[in-house]
Amino acid sequence: MLRSFLYIISGDIAIEVGRELLNFENEDITDEDITENIKERIKGKKDFEPDDEEILKLNTVRKTLYKLYSEKLAQFRRIRDKSTGWFIYYWWHEFDLLEEILLEKKKLIQRKLRDRLEFERENYFFICEECGDPNIKYAFEQAFELNFRCPECGGELKAQDNEVIKKFLKDKVIQNQKTSFMIDRED
Numbered sequence: 001m002l003r004s005f006l007y008i009i010s011g012d013i014a015i016e017v018g019r020e021l022l023n024f025e026n027e028d029i030t031d032e033d034i035t036e037n038i039k040e041r042i043k044g045k046k047d048f049e050p051d052d053e054e055i056l057k058l059n060t061v062r063k064t065l066y067k068l069y070s071e072k073l074a075q076f077r078r079i080r081d082k083s084t085g086w087f088i089y090y091w092w093h094e095f096d097l098l099e100e101i102l103l104e105k106k107k108l109i110q111r112k113l114r115d116r117l118e119f120e121r122e123n124y125f126f127i128c129e130e131c132g133d134p135n136i137k138y139a140f141e142q143a144f145e146l147n148f149r150c151p152e153c154g155g156e157l158k159a160q161d162n163e164v165i166k167k168f169l170k171d172k173v174i175q176n177q178k179t180s181f182m183i184d185r186e187d
């Protein structure tokens, strides 16, 4: 689960970075260390930077770390190196929050689906079967004003069947409710 989520966030590189964060969860690790460790591990196996001579850029790792950070899956603290004046970033994972984050996402999707279903239940449109163009449709008030006659051909305006859409949304709502998250760590 964690693996798939990392992959969705930033592909293979996120999985590699995630692995480093897990390996060093009890020690300090900088983005530079992470880059070096991954380089060492993937030597000759995988090439994240095909256009470059370097096999993996520090920048790519940093970008990935910031993506994890923005998804609330990683945290950092920075310390100024007294000799160089540069900041050093120490990173750690917050993968324990994954379940919570996924539940939040699930709730959000559930709400969107229900809103959409509600909309489909309360709103329907009228179309002309003679013209057969599903993009030309009229709200109830419009259809009423037109006496349920198509202004193009004079054919009858009929309520558009949205049963299929409603059924689809209902199924999605149930599917979403059934989704559960089991967090398993693998290395």
Ligand SMILES: [Zn+2]
Residues within 6 Å of the ligand: 128, 129, 130, 131, 132, 150, 151, 152, 153, 154, 155
């Ligand atoms: Zn018509």
